[in-house]
Amino acid sequence: MTQATWEKNSTPNAQTRLNSGERLKYIVGGVLMLAAVAYLIVSGTMSGARYFMTIDELLADPDNVGRSVRISGAVVGESIVYDSANLIIDFTVANVPSETTDLALALHQAVTDPNAARISVHIEGEVKPDLLTNEAQAIMSGTLGEDGVFYATELLLKCPSRYEESVPNQAEEAAATGA
């Protein structure tokens, strides 16, 4: 039978009082564990960290060629080419500034602005995501090739007009005609 008890005692049980040797064990153990976790997180960060940049930022620095990065851009719908037999997708993204107050508007402006920087994206092995449409926000991980094409390994998409409230068109037209 064990000596431990279930009731809460207000006086410490003699067998459970810590001596300085055991306390040292605890401290050393704690420090070692902290160090182990810190090492785990830091090494994970070093190997997994990628810069997250806009297309302008990507193209501005020639050192970015060959570097594993994450970029965001606005999808130009008419540029999407999909080889469904081999699961190869090619499309163009236009630059979206990093800080925007109205994301949907910024995406729209990026795609319609002839002066906005653009790059081609090439990704293989992925089924074409349903959200890959005109003016969608694409977040891609990958590498910029020497040929100026961005070879993506990961593609995430956000719906452009999700949760944005836009005015009902017919109501606006009706108002304009004075109905």
Added chain:
Amino acid sequence: MYAEIGFAATLFAFVTAIYAIVVSVYGERFVRRESLVISGRNAVYTTFVFMTVSILALQTALMTEDYTLTYVWSVSSPDMPTFFRATALWGSQAGSLLFWAFLMSMFAAGATFFNWKSQRRLMPYAIAYMMASTAFFVGLSLFIENPFERWWILPNGSVAQATFAPVGASLPALRDLWESARGLNPLLRHFGMAIHPPMLYLGFVGFLIPFAFAMSALASGDLSTNWIKVSRRWTLVAWMFLSLGLILGGRWAYDVLGWGGYWGWDPVENAAFLPWLIGTAYLHSVMIQEKRGMLKTWNMFLVIGTFSAVVFATFATRSGLVDSVHSFARSGIGFPMFLFWFVLTFISVWLILWRRSRGELKDDHPFGSIFSRESLFVLNNFVFVALFVAVFWGSFGAPIISEIFMNTEITLGADYFLQVTPPLFILLYILMGVAPVSAWGVGSLVRMGTAMLIPLALTVLSLGVFVLQGMTNIGALFGYGIVLLAGWVAIFETYRGMRARMRSHHESPLAALVNLTTRNPRRYGGYFIHVGITIIGIGVIGSTLFQMETQRTLAVGDSLQIGGYEMRYDNLLEGQISEDGRVMDIAEVTVLRNGEEIAHLRPRRDFFPQAEGMQQMTIAGSYSTLENDFYVLLVNWEAINANAATFKVYINPLINLIWWGSIILIVGTMIAGMPRESLPAHVREKLQVVHQGA
């Protein structure tokens, strides 16, 4: 009509919530007048009543298709099925925030009703904290994200959005609203998505109650285990809903997003995972305070950390803090939510430190040996907190800090999480296996080792089964072994308890099990939950390490081979129109194994002609068994030559164990929450001693 009723009700709820805070604190702390405190309590009930009216107004507006309300217009449309019309209540920001506030007022009313008499000292402060949080969320709905705003046409012809009519404005023509109504986002038109948000909200909101009682304990000075006892069942319920919400989210992603996976380590997923990590640590850690009066400060930090993480999660998700496929559009609620999170975290931490400095959070016992149960629980806390830090760092810490201090944003993707979290999860499973055989106060490796012999043997036998099936991957076997050991320990400890009862009470096995569980529901419910977690773990290892995939273009009648299966393309049904207006192209395929037809699947592509932004959806067809999922996506077909279609096929081994394991988890939580059979105290003690010695 619904807009006016709803808005008025929300406004009254806000007022009564503020009243409850003021009157409870003033009546309890400053003038010690019972009538004021009672009035504060009644205000809690009144707030709940008003919020019920408010949410019913919005729900009725949705069901009766009142498109003059901007919210109804933006999340529903005439051709939507009734089920989704109802669930559109949380289809977008404003509605889901109001739903949050409603749930919060409901939980606050419930906690007050059930505990008023037994916890008179804690209640007034608990009410103050619960209503402070409720008032904040009601306030968000009132002042920033108002679901009761309507469309108006101004005299100058432009369109405006407001609750009450601007001067000279008129309502738009109903026909225009009807035709232009946006409808629920197609991605949300899935059964799983319809219950995943409410489950998640119930989980999040549920953690307000233990938080409020903990804060009340700190504020009132009643630092006994009262606050833990009174909030225990709420914590279990909240934890269950949060677990369910996370698993349902994964299931939805698996069914509808078409990448063959269920967890992407996306910032919003991780934001919801963080409170779960701290909440699970808290669930375990409070046992120590109840049994041995230890870890008082830890538990305060854990319970407050859980709710703080909840508020942070909803802030991060709704404010556009980090980029995620889930995020809502940036809105005006970002800064107020950040402020709320900061204030509540600051006040709670300050209160803990204040009480600690007065010596009121001292442990009753110092620590026992390093292998005692309480030490293992501390290690458990540590691992959960380490996981929390690792996940927080990956999704939020690194991007935010790098943006502030380095002027460029560093992001960490799935590869970071898959490198950093597995060792910690393994450690958790090891603890799950070892802790149940440990004892309070003393640690004896020999004793623990002997108690684990049979579970170890059973684990080796189970691994033998895997090896016989052809598994040779040492890493996977190691992972399976650790996970299985935790499960076998839980089962074996239950069996030992049953055997002791059968001997001493001469009961049948079933009676012994039932009596064992009802005498100590938390322990045996907990073991049941551990079995569920074990099963989920096996499913995760199998589906992550051994997933197979292939893609082929097939002509009608052709087959592809994968993993011992054959899949034959039979037919394409084009242009099928469903009742909610979507147009479906359905491929019919047959799955064969060893020449025998085992399944007919219908992977398809849906088109939504009316929806904005996203117009198509890929719905997989899958054949699910315990062994694996045979999961097929219709990638595309040649429109001109409809004889050929491209398919992507995944085989996900053991993935259904995840869903089944979660059902066991739910049942276990319900067992754990059962009221203990009431026995006289001295009899109960004898039984506990018998259990321990057996």
